[in-house]
Amino acid sequence: xxxxxxxxxxxxxxxxxxxxxxxxxxxxxxxxxxxxxxxxxxxxxxxxxxxxxxxxxxxxxxxxxxxxxxxxxxxxxxxxxxxxxxxxxxxxxxxxxxxxxxxxxxxxxxxxxxxxxxxxxxxxx
Numbered sequence: 001x002x003x004x005x006x007x008x009x010x011x012x013x014x015x016x017x018x019x020x021x022x023x024x025x026x027x028x029x030x031x032x033x034x035x036x037x038x039x040x041x042x043x044x045x046x047x048x049x050x051x052x053x054x055x056x057x058x059x060x061x062x063x064x065x066x067x068x069x070x071x072x073x074x075x076x077x078x079x080x081x082x083x084x085x086x087x088x089x090x091x092x093x094x095x096x097x098x099x100x101x102x103x104x105x106x107x108x109x110x111x112x113x114x115x116x117x118x119x120x121x122x123x124x125x
Contacts, residue, residue: 029068029075033058036072043082057083 039048039056048056059078060067067074078086 030058032068032070033072033075033077037075037077040077041079041082042076043078043086046079048079055080059083059086 034053034056039053040046041048041056042059056077056079059076061074061076064074
């Protein structure tokens with residue numbers, strides 16, 4: 001049992017160290033991006049200053065968080081909402097690309113709404 005506790009403690013320590021290193025990397029390129037670019041969201045053009053500046057994030061154009069050129073060519077400043085939208089859009093694109101490789105299989109053998117369209121054809125909209 002002590003081996004499991006020791007292994008668990010080592011894992012927790014490793015995870016904590018990795019999180020700290022990631023936060024340091026992010027702080028480094030975020031501070032650099034804030035010095036390079038105007039404090040404006042690259043999508044919605046909302047301006048940020050003071051306390052609201054924390055809502056401005058650094059987006060990696062190529063989605064590689066380790067690609068941080070000193071000239072900032074892989075970065076753009078986005079507000080939290082636009083940044084979230086950008087990543088959601090990317091995930092949706094990846095899913096649709098993956099889905100186009102395989103033929104779509106019907107999920108049900110019976111469609112409970114198949115005859116519904118026919119029932120509404122004779123009614124006024």
